[in-house]
Amino acid sequence: MKVCIFGAGAIGGFLGVMLERAGCEVSMVARGAHLETMRRDGVRLLMENAEHHARPHCTGDPAELGPQDYVIICLKAHSIPAVVDRMIPLLGNDTSVVTAVNGIPYWYFHRHGGEREGATLESVDPGGRQWEILRPERAIGCVVNPATEVVEPGVIKHVYGDKFPLGEPSGERTERIVRLATAMEAAGLKAPIRDNIRDEIWLKLWGNLCFNPISALTGATLDKIAHDPDTRALAKAMMLEAKSIGDRLGVHFRVDVERRIDGAGAVVGHKTSMLQDLERGRPMEIDALVTVVQELGALVGVPTPTIDTVLALIRQRGEVAGLYQKQKVPDSAVLCPA
Numbered sequence: 378m379k380v381c382i383f384g385a386g387a388i389g390g391f392l393g394v395m396l397e398r399a400g401c402e403v404s405m406v407a408r409g410a411h412l413e414t415m416r417r418d419g420v421r422l423l424m425e426n427a428e429h430h431a432r433p434h435c436t437g438d439p440a441e442l443g444p445q446d447y448v449i450i451c452l453k454a455h456s457i458p459a460v461v462d463r464m465i466p467l468l469g470n471d472t473s474v475v476t477a478v479n480g481i482p483y484w485y486f487h488r489h490g491g492e493r494e495g496a497t498l499e500s501v502d503p504g505g506r507q508w509e510i511l512r513p514e515r516a517i518g519c520v521v522n523p524a525t526e527v528v529e530p531g532v533i534k535h536v537y538g539d540k541f542p543l544g545e546p547s548g549e550r551t552e553r554i555v556r557l558a559t560a561m562e563a564a565g566l567k568a569p570i571r572d573n574i575r576d577e578i579w580l581k582l583w584g585n586l587c588f589n590p591i592s593a594l595t596g597a598t599l600d601k602i603a604h605d606p607d608t609r610a611l612a613k614a615m616m617l618e619a620k621s622i623g624d625r626l627g628v629h630f631r632v633d634v635e636r637r638i639d640g641a642g643a644v645v646g647h648k649t650s651m652l653q654d655l656e657r658g659r660p661m662e663i664d665a666l667v668t669v670v671q672e673l674g675a676l677v678g679v680p681t682p683t684i685d686t687v688l689a690l691i692r693q694r695g696e697v698a699g700l701y702q703k704q705k706v707p708d709s710a711v712l713c714p715a
């Protein structure tokens with residue numbers, strides 16, 4: 378089974394090493410010093426009780442690789458629009474594209490049903506390019522639950538977790554998703570197949586939407602945000618706005634808002650990825666986690682005053698730090714031409 382990890386950083390490096398160990402023919406697209414080290418020395422994965430080493434085909438040029446069975450996109454969401462054309466050589470007739478990325482994916486309204494079927498979201502898929510090039514029919518949804526880090530070029534540290542829930546946009550149990558889940562399970566990962574992956578995407582997004590910008594604005598860890606009554610109230614207000622949007626889109630939230638905040642608050646001393654990105658001078662994943670919820674609110678007619686306020690602040694924080702560029706978002710999603 379040929380698998381290309383596009384964006385083999387913290388999550389992609391982890392997945393790639395595990396899949397190669399399970400016998401998949403893995404290639405990795407990366408760049409910079411990390412790529413050079415992986416090419417020369419292979420990839421090292423540090424786990425709590427083990428260290429693994431793998432030698433996948435690592436490249437900066439996807440055209441070297443040819444069509445794949447699966448392309449697993451593990452880029453930060455904001456990196457995807459610029460590289461989507463470079464994925465073309467990886468796509469054959471039967472290639473599946475797995476979106477192992479936080480936030481709302483480009484294919485969200487594919488097989489969604491109802492009046493928004495086929496809509497694209499400008500904040501995550503500007504101009505509908507991913508929809509047009511990757512095609513939504515190829516997409517398999519994936520939620521990333523583990524935490525991993527690139528601790529030095531070529532070296533990935535696994536921090537916790539092994540679960541990557543998967544789901545077809547249609548909710549069907551297709552042969553291709555079963556094959557992927559089987560390979561991931563053989564690699565020692567958990568890959569439950571969900572019949573509504575969108576619910577799982579929203580459950581993760583619910584936390585990212587509020588904790589990530591609040592932490593980046595305040596410097597606070599998850600437990601501090603959840604335990605301080607004022608920031609807890611702010612997070613809750615954002616989550617309730619998001620829930621109203623999700624409800625209109627048919628999302629089922631399997632936990633209530635207080636339990637979701639308590640769950641995040643139980644993780645003591647953890648800095649969100651957005652705070653880590655700000656502190657390390659790396660581009661911030663604002664649009665796929667926050668702007669998109671504002672865009673969805675406009676689409677379904679739910680006002681988002683609290684989200685709007687926090688979004689204005691975090692965008693400005695990102696711009697001032699030189700880590701974010703605002704893109705123009707229309708009032709509502711556009712319908713993608715067939």
Ligand SMILES: NC(=O)C1=CN([C@@H]2O[C@H](COP(=O)(O)OP(=O)(O)OC[C@H]3O[C@@H](n4cnc5c(N)ncnc54)[C@H](OP(=O)(O)O)[C@@H]3O)[C@@H](O)[C@H]2O)C=CC1
Nearest residue numbers: 384385386387388407408451452453456478479521524525
């Ligand atoms: N890491 C984690 O613990 C978690 C991450 N996630 C989500 O998973 C997704 C992936 O995150 P993560 O693995 O941390 O991100 P990383 O930044 O570690 O990995 C992305 C990799 O893609 C590389 N890349 C970017 N652009 C290109 C390009 N044009 N060509 C080749 N390589 C490129 C990056 O290089 P460079 O570094 O040079 O930019 C980087 O090595 C994100 O959506 C994130 O929010 C979710 C849960 C936990």
Ligand SMILES: CC(C)(CO)C(=O)C(=O)O
Nearest residue numbers: 584585588648649650651
């Ligand atoms: C904060 C957390 C753990 C979930 O909300 C996360 O996914 C992130 O740091 O990006």
